[in-house]
Amino acid sequence: MIITRPRDWERIREQLAAVSASRVFIVGCGQCATVANTGGEPEVLAAKERLVGEGFEVTGWSVGEVACHTSGQRLESRKHSGEIDAADAVLVLACGAGVQTMADAVEGKPVLPGLESVFLGNVVRHGVFEERCQMCGDCVLDRTGGICPVTTCPKGLLNGPCGGMWNGMCEVLTDRECAHVRIRQRLIEQGRSRGAEPLPPKDYSKKLKPGRVDLRAERHGGDAS
């Protein structure tokens, strides 16, 4: 899931002031931001209260099924069209994808981010999220014992450890084990070796921006990229 953090409230105030907004519509997300406790119903209501307390008028709010779904978000916007029309700006408590989906759905109105999107996260346990995958498009987990060095090593080195590893611990995050030591040890436990050849440099052409997958075009023999 996409992990989000609340945007600094001062920045939220600044961005509302920059568009001279005094009436605000708030949008949350029923998926990731709900699980991350950043843009579910409780957080949307808390933002509403805070805005009202600071003298804004909140014309309405909604937490749809999932904020990054184009047609779903359009439908959700239509349901609240009166409240949105009455607002000077829309504040979105969802990831950047959700903000942009909303911005496309209500093109005539400023749509502002209420969260920071930080990473693709594993839910380690309730309320604890960790970054394990960078979505690099060129997976190496087959050679690294199921531990991603691109993500787990703070430097993102494919071959390591670097010269700062000390007694199995990372030099950058000194309370964590070195990802490369873990990789080598896990491979040994599995009776495998990493192989004599170092991992080759990443192919960043596998992950060019902006990403796009079109299954419809693929079904019709078109280009999937």
Place this chain on the structure above:
Amino acid sequence: MSRLRDLLDAGTFVVTGEIAPPRGTDYGPMLRSAELMRPVCHALNVTDNQGASLHLSSLAASRVVADAGIEPIFQQTCRDRNRLALQSDLLAAWTLGLENLLVVTGDDPRGGDHPQAKGVFDLDSTQLLQVASAMNAGTDMLGRPLKGGTDFYLGAAMFPEAEPWDVQKARIEEKVAAGARFFQTQAVFDLDKLARATDAAHAAGAKVIAGVLLLRSPKAIDFINERLAGLMVPDTIADRIRGAADPVEAAVLLGIEQARAIRGIADGVHIMPLGLDDAVARIVREAGIV
């Protein structure tokens, strides 16, 4: 020709020192440090944005050092440049007459003076060694021929004291396979571990220049233990400096002792003076190296 390579190949015990380019363009003080070490050093490492902090580039500073008649060891980290820039700078280094190349990963930007910077690490140090080896063979990293290649003497970093040893040993072998012909180590305090690492490097086919860090004060020791990447000064060593009436003299005496011991184990000593540039000549002489 790289004198460092010639000496190491001939079995001569070498001495290398280290200078930091300035944070700015006035390289006068850097050259004065270099001049202090010149009489006893075969080559001087010129660091590359050391500590992930802004300095004059190692490329320019190495050329300045070479112009002064001192052999530089050009350092290149993987932190600040992508593969195009790294290759381009390697070609630049060779064009500027720099023949010794030490390839290192580089400290993470979050510990430096621009913590907002993006750490590039497009290649890691093993991969960059492979790239430099390809250039030595006349091609770029994709195997396409260069109009004029390089003939770098390739070095890599090593940390003999960091456990687990089997991981370090594998790294030594990987780096030699990738083209490293010499290692420069982080500060060495445990000579048994240095001997173990030297044996591994020799078996793989590379020389070892062992690091001596001059522990000029109790404060410096605290800094090293807390801030420098993965260095841990053992208490038995630290107490000698902490308990000394004259810590600088104690640091120099310790350096002499370490350099002398290293002479019986490794192929060279790399002295990191930490500001005690004027003590390097004495250390080398009193260690009986020259």
